[in-house]
Structure formats: structure tokens, C-alpha cells
């Protein structure tokens with residue numbers, strides 16, 4: 437079904453075809469008509485499903501159809517959990533809206549207040565903000581929300597995980613009651629449902645990806661290897677796939693830096709992205725990677741969540757994730773929107789238990805295949821699952837037991853899930869401070 441048949445205006449369809457997008461994804465087919473129609477929408481969708489465009493396209497159209505160049509405060513407010521996501525959502529708005537005249541701004545913590553204040557002062561159509569920074573502006577009186585017509589909470593579960601609930605409530609109390617509200621979340625635990633019940637009007641529910649699903653276009657393979665040989669094997673794979681851009685997941689910040697440095701020393705430009713890097717460094721690394729200036733991006737799990745790196749052909753797990761669900765988040769960066777992708781895991785002989793946990797979650801056995809020249813000298817110990825919460829030598833990430841998953845393209849579950857429970861999530865997630 438082409439984009440036109442969803443009711444999108446030619447300016448938007450043109451911007452989409454400039455990007456090479458011809459068909460809407462499932463979340464787009466479901467959400468766009470409802471949002472165009474002014475409905476509140478509760479969207480169950482993870483990164484990688486095309487959810488950003490699902491809310492961006494119809495709000496751009498609504499603004500374009502009813503321009504108000506004199507409006508001072510933002511007419512659309514988009515709240516996101518992290519500065520990276522703020523930058524990405526804003527960039528998407530600029531791209532999809534390139535044939536439409538609109539005033540937009542993005543604001544997040546850690547950046548100077550002044551340019552943000554100037555943007556707010558000039559008047560705005562769309563504001564993308566992290567809750568903490570928006571509260572700073574509200575308290576200084578430099579932001580006003582009484583013109584907001586549409587409020588969007590993107591990755592609402594992550595915002596709550598990060599402790600933004602009080603800030604979100606404060607913000608919700610300052611936007612007009614008569615408005616459209618859109619809430620997107622990968623999971624729908626009680627606090628999210630409560631938020632939706634309290635602040636939305638008869639929302640239409642759309643759900644495309646149940647938890648722990650991965651695209652069926654991803655090929656999974658695991659190479660058993662002696663722990664001391666991993667780096668060599670990584671270099672071997674990088675040189676085999678010399679034409680491609682590759683994301684490498686590493687378990688700690690320290691190792692992440694070291695691997696990126698070593699790869700670079702070995703002649704392949706690489707950068708590291710993790711929680712210890714400044715915001716500037718992270719954004720620069722991401723844009724260098726996107727621009728193709730570096731071929732390899734090494735990342736820790738926390739730093740990489742939500743990053744918009746389209747159409748990666750290959751994701752390498754240098755280390756198996758300590759938490760099986762992270763495998764799904766990691767490889768969510770490949771095999772997107774119908775493209776093929778490879779997920780290659782280097783599994784040390786003492787990481788067999790972690791591989792088994794991933795197999796259990798995916799409900800499939802990832803093919804375990806030695807790379808010639810890198811055959812391990814010891815047997816893979818599949819029985820050695822570190823007790824939950826007590827992985828040896830690591831600080832424990834704590835979470836509830838994994839829910840079973842299945843393999844499907846984007847999930848594409850159904851039009852409307854049972855209203856009460858589009859899927860629970862592992863909560864109480866706590867990370868190793870190392871990451």
C-alpha cells in the first residue's frame with residue numbers, strides 16, 4: 437500500500453521517496469490515519485519499526501494544513517528520554533518536513549541553555565525535548581506550553597525507567613487539556629497504562645511488535661572461540677566484511693575503548709560510544725559513523741539503545757550480552773524494514789550459558805559454527821549459565837525472568853491488541869555501572 441493511500445500529502449510523500457521509502461511499515465499503516473484524524477493513539481512499537489515516521493508524518497501534515505506562523509509556543513511537543521533520541525527525532529522531522537515550512541527546535545540537558553532560549557523566544561511549531569531540560573525552561577519561564585495541540589511521549593517506558601514520571605506529570609499539567617496525545621512505548625506495564633488512562637482520551641491502540649521479537653530477515657550465527665582469541669577473530673571478520681559498516685557490542689566501557697583503539701591501530705577506523713563519553717563525543721561518533729567516516733562503531737548496551745543507525749548489514753557481539761533481552765536490542769539495528777542483516781556472536785567457551793539464554797529467548801538455536809583457524813581449544817560449556825543476578829566477575833543486572841519471544845518481521849502482531857495488555861516488560865532493570 438503506497439503512502440498516498442494513507443492520506444499523506446504530496447510534500448511528505450516526496451520527502452519519503454527522496455529517502456527511498458515506498459511502502460509504509462505496519463505501525464505507519466495503522467497509526468498514520470488515526471493521527472491524521474485527530475485521535476489519541478497508544479502505540480506499542482520498538483525502535484526499528486518505523487515508529488518515528490509513524491507519528492512525525494501525520495503531525496507535520498496537521499501543522500501544514502493549519503498553519504499558524506504567529507504561534508509563539510510550540511504547537512507540537514515531543515518528549516523523549518535521551519538527548520540522542522531527541523537529536524534523531526528532530527533530524528527525522530527536518531527530513532520528512534523538508535518540503536514544508538515549519539519552525540522546529542530540539543532541547544536536551546548538557547547543552548547550553550542560551551540557543552534553546554533564543555529558539556523558544558522566536559516561536560515554534562514543533563519542540564523535541566527531554567523532560568528534565570524542558571522543566572528547567574518552564575521554571576525559568578523561558579518555555580510556555582499553552583499552545584500545545586499535540587503532545588507526544590516517545591519511548592514512554594524508558595522515560596519512566598529513567599525516573600522522569602514527576603517531570604512528565606508536571607509538563608502534562610501545563611499543556612492544554614484539549615489536545616491530542618500520542619504515547620509510544622515498547623512495553624505496557626502498569627505505570628504506563630496508568631499514565632495513558634489518566635492523560636489520554638479514548639486512545640486508539642496500535643501494536644506492531646511484541647516484546648523480544650527480531651526481524652526474520654536477520655541471520656544469526658555464533659562462533660565459538662577461546663577467550664584470548666576474540667580480538668583476532670573480530671579483526672578477521674572485519675577484514676572479511678571490508679566493505680561494510682559494522683556495529684560491535686562490547687560489555688564494558690573500558691573494553692569498548694580498548695577494542696576501538698586496537699581496531700583503529702590495525703588500520704580500520706573505529707570509534708567507541710558508551711556512557712562515559714560526553715554528549716558531544718557521542719553525537720560526533722554517531723554522525724561520523726553515519727557519514728561513513730568510520731567503519732566500525734563499538735558500543736555498550738546502554739549507549740546504543742535507541743540509536744538510529746539505518747540498514748546495518750552486520751552487528752557483531754564481541755561479548756555475549758549478560759541479559760538475554762539485550763541481544764534483541766542489539767540486533768534490532770540490523771535486518772530493519774525488510775533489509776537483510778547478519779548478527780554474528782563471538783562466544784567464548786565460558787559464555788555458552790549466555791548463548792543458551794539467548795536461544796531460549798529467541799526460541800531458536802543459533803547456529804554454532806567454528807571459524808577455520810579459530811577453533812576453540814576447550815569445549816563450550818553450555819551448562820554454565822551464571823545464576824541470575826550473579827554473573828561471575830560482573831555486577832549483576834537485575835531483571836525479572838525473560839518472556840518468551842518469537843521470530844517475526846517487526847512482530848506485526850495485530851491491528852489492535854487486547855486493550856488492557858499489549859505485553860508486559862521486564863522491569864526494575866538495573867544495569868552494571870560499568871556499562
Ligand code: AMP
Nearest residue numbers: 457459461483484485486487488746773
Ligand atoms: P524507527 O523505528 O523510527 O527508529 O525507524 C527505524 C528505521 O526505519 C529508521 O532508520 C527509519 O528511517 C527507517 N524507516 C522508517 N520508515 C520506513 C519505511 N516506510 N520504509 C523503510 N524504512 C523506513
